[in-house]
Amino acid sequence: MGPVIGMTSDKTAETPGAEKVAALSQIYKMGSLPEAVDAARPKATLVGNESADDELTNLNWLHESTNLLTNFSLGSEGPPMVSPLYDIEGDDVPSFGPSCYQSPEQKSATSKPPYSFSLLIYMAIEHSPNKCLPVKEIYSWILDHFPYFATAPTGWKNSVRHNLSLNKCFQKVERSHGKVNGKGSLWCVDPEYKPNLMQALKKQPFSSSLGSLSPHYLSSVFKQNQVRTLKESDIDAAAAMMLLNTSIEQGILECEKPLPLKTSLQRKRNYGNAFNHPSAIRLQESDSSTTSIDPKEDHNYSASSMAAQRCASRSSVSSLSSVDEVYEFIPKSSHVGSDGSEGFHSEEDTDVDYEDDPLGDSGYASQACADTSQKGQPGKKIRKQSCQEIDEELKEAAGSLLHLAGIRTCLGSLISTAKTQSQKQRKK
DNA sequence: CCCGCCTTAAACATGA
């Protein structure tokens, strides 16, 4: 799995960003950078793959991806999001899901994807422009990206629906009641659970690259570069850290193992109860290990994330992953009236037509932002300011890490070259 | 063995 650096705005992967991600995909598949990529395309060479040492110093793509990473974690503002996580296959690559996730010994297209349904749904939803999809579109996305399901028994759709209903990561959003555009509701990912889902994605089995950079070393660098401050200050930064972990795991950055961001917090599942929002999670200050969670509050399917939980409580700005992703979802197991008092929609979004408006500007998500920003939360101005600050900090932090990665890969390259020459001399 | 996560199946309700 490549670094989670953003989201595409088009599931057809035809956006310029998707090209970049496709390039990344190629990088992962080939272990080296395609020479012919255009200048705007991110460039990288895998660390840890054989014959990947030639261009270790070129991390331009990574720098470029910094913005995408920031965009990913900071929500719906800015350019279309692109994520190699989901969008790496591009159009010119045979459709097989997020193939960059796959280890070199990846399975055939007809084998079952190594992702749980919740992750598949998450990918599908995040892949959508509005970050909201009707179940039918979720089916389609899964089918498009995982041909396995084309021939699989139809039960998988039931499983998808089951997951949507049961997994508190997913929230149902009523379609505008003014119009009837297909059956059913839209499904979104609860922003609070995005880090969890990303963490879960990260935990998927992939080949981990070889690396020699000590995690402790990285941690110290993080501290020196204020990344630590970031990760403790906001959920977005935490998400960014996880993304960086992902990068490390995938060999984009070198590290023996992921940074110790994850935790083994156990989530208690309770089918009978309504799904509660993790905003109720409370954490104690000053020590990431003192995470305190009411087990009754969480019945989440997906992997937990200490970072998410920590930040959920720490953040004075917003516990959500983005100030612009302040959703108000329809509580599961409760039917809400159509007056919009509890649901995702409001009076004003009755004209919002998902089918006709694939752009986020007028889509559900942004509409919801507009709606919820008027509620009891701090003023949007303040939050936007905070968002920008976080944005800047994130960029700075990511830049520091990238710089580190550049140094590291340079060293690796030099060492590798030296070894090769040494061996040649010995042979002589 | 227990527990939690996840999948699968199925029954049922609702609405288009």
Place this chain on the structure above:
DNA sequence: CTCATGTTTAAGGCGG
């Protein structure tokens, strides 16, 4: 009535 959607329950596999 059919089909899609959504909820809920149950059972079983798997791994920690």
